[in-house]
Amino acid sequence: MSDPIGASALSAARRDMLAVRSLLDSDYTSAGRRPAAMIETYGCQQNEADSDRMRGMLREMGFVPTDRREEADLILFNTCAVREHAELRLFGNVGALKHLKAKKPHLIVGVVGCMMQQKHRADEILMKYPHVSFILGTGALTRLPEAVLAALSGGERAAFVEEGTTAIPEGLPVRRESGIRAWVTAMYGCNNFCSYCVVPYTRGREVSRDPAPIVEEVRQLVAEGYRDITLLGQNVNSYGRGLSEECDFADLLARLDEIEGEYWLRFMTSHPKDATPKLFETMARSRHIAHHLHLPVQSGSDRVLSEMNRRYTAEHYKGLVSLARSLMPDLTLTSDMIVGFPGETEEEFSETLALVREVQFDSLFTFAFSRRRGTRAWDMPGQLSQAEKKERLARLMEAQQDCSLARNQALLGSTLKVLVDGVGRDGLLSARTEGGKPIYFPGDAALVGSFADVRVTEPKTFVLYGEPV
Ligand code: SF4
Structure with missing residues (x-):
């Protein structure tokens, strides 16, 4: 059995997502807009994947995405505990929201992820930052709808932290930012x-x-x-x-x-x-x-x-x-x-x-x-x-x-298959090689999202430049 959290957590999450949606529908329909949410993600790719799941749940709850704090009605910080530097940055960013919360009292702020699994950090966030509505550990990610529902209903500030595995049940919605x-x-x-x-x-x-x-x-x-x-x-x-x-x-x-x-x-x-x-x-x-x-x-x-x-x-x-x-x-x-x-x-x-x-x-x-x-x-x-x-x-x-x-x-003159992911500021296409190296070359923006063959013409320490073949 590889899913020790199981179906009950999933059905509770679904129930709470629906409840949040109907609350938001009644609050925002007259305002003529949808509530907006953003997630700031720190640390590794596992955190990125967790944020994709939280974005999926937020969409089901009726939030639209934004990347501007001023526009947001809900802001989540998905934290990293691996290095002190990331933790200090998090404290600075959470602290900076104090003024926004004073201007927008309905703003919901949640701090989630690895840092919240450490008791001393969770206590510190709750004690130092009264504008934080809830904290949520990695083991309690499925309880995000419950936390949002409690915050919307004007409940007490809450801590959702569970010990043990961080596995997430199959079937939660996912919303990815990239299409590539x-x-x-x-x-x-x-x-x-x-x-x-x-x-x-x-x-x-x-x-x-x-x-x-x-x-x-x-x-x-x-x-x-x-x-x-x-x-x-x-x-x-x-x-x-x-x-x-x-x-x-x-x-x-x-x-x-x-x-x-x-x-x-x-x-x-x-x-x-x-x-x-x-x-x-x-x-x-x-x-x-x-x-x-x-x-x-x-x-x-x-x-x-x-x-x-x-x-x-x-x-x-x-x-x-x-x-x-x-x-x-x-x-x-x-x-x-x-x-x-x-x-x-x-x-x-x-x-x-x-x-x-x-x-x-x-x-x-x-x-x-x-x-x-x-x-x-x-x-x-x-x-x-x-x-x-x-x-x-x-x-x-x-x-x-x-x-x-x-x-x-050593790659000079060789032809590499690359995946085009965007257009850079200088008008060159930006792409990655199979090994993940960044490479830039002239080409049509219609190539974004597809593979291309590129000859390496100018290798640098951190990037490659090339021409289409
Ligand atoms: S303990 Fe940390 S560094 Fe070691 S394998 Fe596990 S995640 Fe990687």
Whole structure:
């Protein structure tokens, strides 16, 4: 059973959506307009996918979307707890709404998502910001209609936070902002407890969705014209554990690859300890799975990796990369790296730099270690100063920029299939390669939403320029 929330939560959500709709109909019909709602999303793609579901529920409740705070009758902040920086930004943005709420007393403000699963943050929001109408944790997303209904009915400020899994029942409405790219959740939660990471505490334990509704959702998206579909999970490589049928992540990809149509399928995030030859072989022989692997390594030092509880070594990681590249010579490889983990010595940081230079990632998401309350690394000895972390981060970024440029220069003169997603300010079409690299080229705006072949004429560190073939 992969849906522990179940049908009762779904029917309660449906009932409350209808109740909100009829309240709004009577309040706004005479005003001659529909109420408007906006969601500000922080953090990862799983949050983006959750926001898509909340947009779907808001539409069912009768709200129209807006991206202007001044126009909104309801504003939701979908929060991220992974780094302190995102949390501080959230506090600033919620605080800034105080004046708008004073001008528009009917404005409903909700703070939802990962930060609200942490008691100290939830308490802080409710105490500091009386203009916040409700808070809602990741485990209680289906209770959004109930929270909106309570706020509209003039009820007390409320906290909807549930412990445990964050899985969402099948059948909730979804409203996606893009008509080209879509996120599809394959699994929720994480069991890994990397010592720096708060996700297992905010999103609960791993739960995989059954394969059949995932296949159906992707089939529907392809039929609607979506061209780039990303399967999401904190650790997609452990997909399938606990399902009633035998289906690991490579099996799921193979089933999805059978869907006819012109589209790319990609996934994130993979954990190196669970990445298998079967996964790479499935990618290599598929028709639709992008040859793009985001495989977070986090450090080049075995001691630091062990302290991080990552459960692989730098050698194991390099072996995976060699295997993946031997099966897919056109692979785009991206990764995450943390510098300044507690106790990281200069020598250990040099091992990280050496790994970056040896592996030659196409791009790297680089982070300075951020202490997260409740994780094992929170009070580990040997915490580095901000200045030390900043200095190492700068050196890491410099090393990576050389690699990114070299990888992009190797593409000079080659013809790539790209997905056109818009028109840039300079009139050039903007697109992404199969590996997700941004590329710009002259062309007709009618190409937006379709694939094109483009020859790379000018590779830069972070972008490519080209011409249509
Ligand atoms: S695999 Fe590690 S870093 Fe990723 S979400 Fe789970 S605990 Fe966090």
